[in-house]
Amino acid sequence: MDYVIYACERLRANGFRITPPRRQVLSLLEGEERALSPYDMRERLRQRRVKMDVVTVYRVLEVLERLDLVHRVYRTGGYVRCWRSDLGAHHHHLVCTDCGRVTEITGDRIDEVADREARENGYRVTGHILELFGLCGGCQAGSERQA
Ligand SMILES: [Zn+2]
Numbered sequence: 127m128d129y130v131i132y133a134c135e136r137l138r139a140n141g142f143r144i145t146p147p148r149r150q151v152l153s154l155l156e157g158e159e160r161a162l163s164p165y166d167m168r169e170r171l172r173q174r175r176v177k178m179d180v181v182t183v184y185r186v187l188e189v190l191e192r193l194d195l196v197h198r199v200y201r202t203g204g205y206v207r208c209w210r211s212d213l214g215a216h217h218h219h220l221v222c223t224d225c226g227r228v229t230e231i232t233g234d235r236i237d238e239v240a241d242r243e244a245r246e247n248g249y250r251v252t253g254h255i256l257e258l259f260g261l262c263g264g265c266q267a268g269s270e271r272q273a
């Protein structure tokens with residue numbers, strides 16, 4: 127299933143209408159493996175002859191984030207589409223600091239360790255965010271070629 131169809135179904139199921147800005151942002155994110163800032167998105171939309179101000183982009187992202195259709199990438203301040211339903215809403219991200227590509231991973235074992243550490247320190251933790259950053263396979267190959 128493609129991302130836009132999946133996302134529209136999810137929006138409807140949660141009582142949200144498919145407004146033109148929502149559809150436009152979804153179709154922009156669909157083919158994008160990298161995290162984009164709302165300003166990048168405005169620019170990309172402009173290239174597609176869609177005029178959308180940053181406030182509108184933020185509003186759309188806020189809804190999409192609530193439904194786990196996008197996730198924030200804290201390292202870069204961008205947003206990336208997320209929809210691998212097999213991973214569930216809670217997962218982790220690998221972030222390439224060179225090209226900005228984001229890969230979703232489950233990392234269930236990381237969660238177990240984190241929960242245990244929290245418990246052992248007397249905390250009842252309600253959530254966490256984990257990003258691993260470095261170079262993706264493509265960028266590693268690129269830097270070897272240059273060396
Ligand atoms: Zn994600």
Ligand SMILES: [Zn+2]
Nearest residue numbers: 222225262265
């Ligand atoms: Zn990369």
Ligand SMILES: [Zn+2]
Nearest residue numbers: 217218237256
């Ligand atoms: Zn986790």
